[in-house]
Amino acid sequence: MKIISTISDLRRELAAFRSRGERIGLVPTMGALHEGHLTLVRRSLAQTDRTVVSIFVNPKQFGPGEDFARYPRNLKADSELLSASGADIVFAPEVDEMYPAGFSLSVTVAGVSNGMEGARRPGHFTGVATVVTRLFCLVLPDAAFFGEKDGQQLAVIQRLATDLGLPLTIVPVPTVREADGLALSSRNLYLSPGEREKAPHLYRSLLTGAELFAKGCREASEILVAVRASLENEPSFRLDALDLVDLETMEPLTLLDRPAMLAMAAFLGKTRLIDNVRLR
Amino acid sequence: MKIISTISDLRRELAAFRSRGERIGLVPTMGALHEGHLTLVRRSLAQTDRTVVSIFVNPKQFGPGEDFARYPRNLKADSELLSASGADIVFAPEVDEMYPAGFSLSVTVAGVSNGMEGARRPGHFTGVATVVTRLFCLVLPDAAFFGEKDGQQLAVIQRLATDLGLPLTIVPVPTVREADGLALSSRNLYLSPGEREKAPHLYRSLLTGAELFAKGCREASEILVAVRASLENEPSFRLDALDLVDLETMEPLTLLDRPAMLAMAAFLGKTRLIDNVRLR
Numbered sequence: 001m002k003i004i005s006t007i008s009d010l011r012r013e014l015a016a017f018r019s020r021g022e023r024i025g026l027v028p029t030m031g032a033l034h035e036g037h038l039t040l041v042r043r044s045l046a047q048t049d050r051t052v053v054s055i056f057v058n059p060k061q062f063g064p065g066e067d068f069a070r071y072p073r074n075l076k077a078d079s080e081l082l083s084a085s086g087a088d089i090v091f092a093p094e095v096d097e098m099y100p101a102g103f104s105l106s107v108t109v110a111g112v113s114n115g116m117e118g119a120r121r122p123g124h125f126t127g128v129a130t131v132v133t134r135l136f137c138l139v140l141p142d143a144a145f146f147g148e149k150d151g152q153q154l155a156v157i158q159r160l161a162t163d164l165g166l167p168l169t170i171v172p173v174p175t176v177r178e179a180d181g182l183a184l185s186s187r188n189l190y191l192s193p194g195e196r197e198k199a200p201h202l203y204r205s206l207l208t209g210a211e212l213f214a215k216g217c218r219e220a221s222e223i224l225v226a227v228r229a230s231l232e233n234e235p236s237f238r239l240d241a242l243d244l245v246d247l248e249t250m251e252p253l254t255l256l257d258r259p260a261m262l263a264m265a266a267f268l269g270k271t272r273l274i275d276n277v278r279l280r
Numbered sequence: 281m282k283i284i285s286t287i288s289d290l291r292r293e294l295a296a297f298r299s300r301g302e303r304i305g306l307v308p309t310m311g312a313l314h315e316g317h318l319t320l321v322r323r324s325l326a327q328t329d330r331t332v333v334s335i336f337v338n339p340k341q342f343g344p345g346e347d348f349a350r351y352p353r354n355l356k357a358d359s360e361l362l363s364a365s366g367a368d369i370v371f372a373p374e375v376d377e378m379y380p381a382g383f384s385l386s387v388t389v390a391g392v393s394n395g396m397e398g399a400r401r402p403g404h405f406t407g408v409a410t411v412v413t414r415l416f417c418l419v420l421p422d423a424a425f426f427g428e429k430d431g432q433q434l435a436v437i438q439r440l441a442t443d444l445g446l447p448l449t450i451v452p453v454p455t456v457r458e459a460d461g462l463a464l465s466s467r468n469l470y471l472s473p474g475e476r477e478k479a480p481h482l483y484r485s486l487l488t489g490a491e492l493f494a495k496g497c498r499e500a501s502e503i504l505v506a507v508r509a510s511l512e513n514e515p516s517f518r519l520d521a522l523d524l525v526d527l528e529t530m531e532p533l534t535l536l537d538r539p540a541m542l543a544m545a546a547f548l549g550k551t552r553l554i555d556n557v558r559l560r
Binding site for chain 2: 007011102103104105106107108109110111112113133134137138140159160163164165166167249
């Protein structure tokens with residue numbers, strides 16, 4: 001496995017792969033890797049010939065007052081995990097390699113970015129779409145792998161890839177969870193031991209909604225009331241957002257007559273956790 | 281030469297070229313082709329193995345009240361010119377092929393787009409950057425050819441290509457002019473015979489500035505005053521804009537200590553003509 005920090009080195013390695021007709025998989029990450037990321041890597045290893053993992057804590061997708069500065073960074077540990085996993089290339093550029101002086105590009109995906117996290121974190125999805133567009137153009141992967149845990153982000157990237165028109169497959173990968181149900185997230189590192197113990201309650205609340213759906217309930221309001229009530233059983237959580245939306249467009253649904261995503265964001269102490277389940 | 285209107289047909293043709301290792305040139309146009317466009321095509325034919333010419337009157341780059349509806353369209357005549365020139369593919373999609381239902385992408389290039397035409401035509405360069413990004417991603421050309429006549433557009437596209445990071449060369453091609461100096465433009469078709477006779481005066485006024493520069497003048501204000509005075513010698517023109525800017529960033533200059541562009545937009549009757557000269 002090679003660890004690369006410049007675009008020119010990246011291009012050289014990719015050209016060598018392509019000259020041999022090898023299919024390239026891309027796993028974009030912000031590092032602080034966990035089993036969720038490694039699952040993406042394994043999917044890429046299974047479906048392509050060469051796997052590039054990017055590690056870049058993208059300043060453009062953090063708002064003022066968000067956790068850009070304290071976001072966990074550990075390239076050494078990440079590289080060891082990736083090397084053991086069988087990845088071919090780690091691309092870990094500095095900010096001024098990714099965004100050189102004069103960088104002026106801004107990519108927006110309207111509609112699907114507008115609600116939910118997009119409304120609560122202004123500029124967040126423009127930051128995501130801009131960095132992902134640049135990564136797609138730099139790597140030109142045959143397939144790119146994203147987790148379902150960041151549900152709206154996945155929908156934004158699927159729309160982005162379609163609209164760009166690159167010859168690229170977006171592969172969504174189901175959320176990986178701890179044994180107790182907590183979705184793996186780099187931000188779980190922020191949790192105290194006491195918070196960590198309570199954290200799975202967020203997912204259990206979402207499952208309350210999924211169970212209602214499985215029993216035949218198709219009224220969004222009924223499901224939302226039940227999930228909210230379930231979350232409130234654990235007073236350490238402070239609900240930030242609860243949405244039931246069309247899986248593709250991220251538009252709110254009142255009647256569940258198409259594939260949907262039930263998504264929640266909640267604070268546990270100072271840590272904001274997000275999770276979702278798909279209803280179809 | 282093949283005339284193609286769908287993305288799937290385009291991809292099939294391009295894949296055949298690529299499987300033989302052929303280098304692909306792209307000439308994006310809005311049709312109503314003239315010798316300026318054909319010069320771009322000849323440059324592409326000389327520098328690449330296969331030349332794709334796109335013809336698409338892009339609604340996203342026209343503002344309300346601009347000439348989208350009456351912009352000249354003549355695919356038959358354009359195709360005959362291109363066939364005779366030796367182009368390999370004409371890609372002429374309908375609007376709903378280029379922008380299918382649900383299309384949500386918007387690409388902005390800050391800085392270089394903000395002043396001049398960008399300030400006077402809100403949204404224009406976002407429309408240009410969005411369609412050019414999509415064309416670049418669909419065609420993945422090795423080189424793309426743009427005329428210097430649309431001077432700020434060229435600067436926007438050079439910045440765009442750099443920031444996207446695609447493995448692509450932007451080739452600027454000098455403005456092609458009639459014998460009397462008028463820059464070729466599809467919008468010249470709007471001119472009455474009387475207007476056509478007066479039209480070269482715009483370029484002659486720009487040359488007044490270029491001559492001052494050649495004589496050693498480096499004061500932007502002095503050049504701008506002279507060019508304005510020259511244009512006013514032909515009262516049929518109504519000056520819309522006159523700028524002297526850094527050639528790369530499009531920022532206004534007071535002192536000409538780096539490569540610069542002297543650009544003018546002026547109305548002749550109802551027709552808005554633009555032209556520019558480079559000072560270096």
